[in-house]
Amino acid sequence: MAVQTEVATETVTVHIMGKRYEVPKGLTILKAIEYAGYRLVRGVGCRGGFCGACATVYRKAGDFRLKVGLACQTVAEDGMYLTQIPFYPATKAIYDINALKPSADAVLRYYPEVVRCLQCGTCLKVCPQELDVMRYIAAAMRGDIAKAADLSFDCIQCGLCTSRCPAEISHYHVAMLSRRLYAKHIASPAPHLTQRLEEIRAGKFDAELEALMKADKETLRKLYAERDIEPEELVPSTKTDED
């Protein structure tokens, strides 16, 4: 196999943990690091922006500002000085979710350090999901668990907030507790689910299922082709392009 020559490819210069590399222009930071020859074990995960494994901190030459991004979702630019935060120590409290009430008490009992928040806003500046981290911490602190759960929902637990917080708060664990408190103790359980579970327990569907399991392929094909499909309730009439 011939070695591919890279004549026509435009390159950019990046510094991976201080070491200089030329990589093709347009790659994500993750692919640039791999292109440079690194077979990653840490600092890589889902490669799709969902797992928080590839939190990256960088500076650009000539700029004092520290920037952050997910390596798998950020394009490598010329002059980047990169490092990844593959792991950052954070305190996760151990609790029994069933025994808690959705209140400020629960948050303060397990994460008392939230009251040390200086409202400096560093957490929200470094969040690669652009969440209002400071505001959900404030909501959790005052016992507005629903708000904290809602604001923190898109958190991917990368830990960048925790790495920069001068008050040493483990924000994403506070968020985790808040969401579980909300879903478990504030949101109503689905009433139709309760009913369906009773029906299943009473064996309401057993005969129909047994019959389907015994049916031959032709019968199944026929039943499948003839089954009615619930329509979508979509009516675009009231909501138009001009809205």
Next chain:
Amino acid sequence: MPYPEMMQESIAKVEETRSRRLRESFPRLSLEERQRLLEAYHPDYRRETFRPLAVGPNKGDLVPNELADLLEAKSRIDPDLFDLSRVDYETDVLIIGGGGAGTAAALWAQEQGVDVLIATKLRWGDANTMMAQGGIQAADKPNDSPARHYLDVMGGGGFVNIPELVKALVTDAPFIIRWLESLGVMFDKEPDGTMITVHGGGTSRRRMHSCRDYTGMEIMRVLRDEARNRGIQAWEFRPAVELLLDESRQCVGVILYDLETEEYFVVRAKAVVLATGGMGRLHIQGFPTTNHYGATADGIVIAYRAGARMIFMDTVQYHPTGVAYPEQILGQLVTEKVRGLGAHLINVDGERFIYELETRDVVSAAIIRECTDKGKGVVTPTGMVGVWLDTPMIDILRGKGTIQRALPAMVRQFARFGIDITKEPILVYPTQHYQNGGIIIRDDASSEIAGLFVAGEVSGGVHGRNRLMGNSLLDILVFGRRAGLSAAEWAKQASPGTPTLDHVRDYHRQLQEAGINTDRVSPMLLPDYTSEIARIRRLGGVTIG
């Protein structure tokens, strides 16, 4: 505007036809038409990309070449040299894989009063579960029933699914949703608690439950949090590289390999749960993938070497809507929920060409037809081709703000590259998504090897030849739970013998007898995405052709 001019022209046509398309319906295909489309355009029918296995319990069966390469390979372990007498850890139930299936298994096994240990390749929760966006199916609305769900699953799978497994899937589904609710999973609900549900491809009722478009992530982080609260231990960065069988071929443990310290660990266990996920990172037929970095078929490889049979491994699921532009996120998932919410698939001329909620295999085949023989694809500056997914329709159909509220992950992903999906469509093309088949299991998640239980994507049979959206998150929890319960029960009465690697020795002998002399070793553990030049330098300038 981030879309280059060459693509803007086609976007104008998408916008031009939008108001007309909103009023028109598009016909579904008959079962016969579906079959014809699949045979002509689905990648599974490109038989030259498959080969019959030369060894093992599925000898003679077709599997993708990329998987055959791993199955027709040697162990990382030399069975004649490895010392199994030095045992590093003993437990009742060892769970291989820290994704959704493995974590569910751990929770349910521990509740039965046995000791459990999770061993996982990367971090706990680094798994395809985390990336599942769209939702989880359960027939829990008054107009729905487990029997309807059953029929949808069978039809989606080509009517070849294993009936007992499908029954378990659909009957446990409402229970699983209640379990998640009770753990504190934040489902999308109406104020009275009613689940907000939409359609998925091939569903006859709106039974897709969701947590925005982070459904899998929300489920995974709650399960992991609960497991940590209950003191369940997970060994991270320690994938399994071989199962251990005793003289009666009962599974009695595992060899783990630490990716960082390069040590091997011998773990003895009374029962083993295999929950290692799928094989997206093998890039079957060169497709990009939606899958996690660790999806390299390790579980299939070690279970097959130990004598477990596979089913439906000649079928791979390509998700119809992988990202085709921008290049940086090529192949990443655009959730089916986008179509569930009403977005059309549109060709270069601004026209629909398939009913969007056909099953995934059918929609993928239709997109491939559009982009190849019909020549109606949209070409990108780097020469990729795709079709439009008309996202702005969703807000028109369901009210302004719906996209932002229901699809925040998608909005964010494209906004990072300057594309506003509330105003502009997305360019998509099929991407490798799911391993439809896997290791054969019974409805209690037991395998054909005593003491080995299998759950989730690594198992096969429940989805037949094509899985429906929302049945994977369901599968991992239904069978993860069943595997945990069964493994715990087994562990309480098991009498494991002395661990051996005889099966590895046998397998090596079979390879030799089949004339396969190779340096390949498996499992793969992680893919290699370094540049070709870096790989050549690593080998001292030697190129391997």
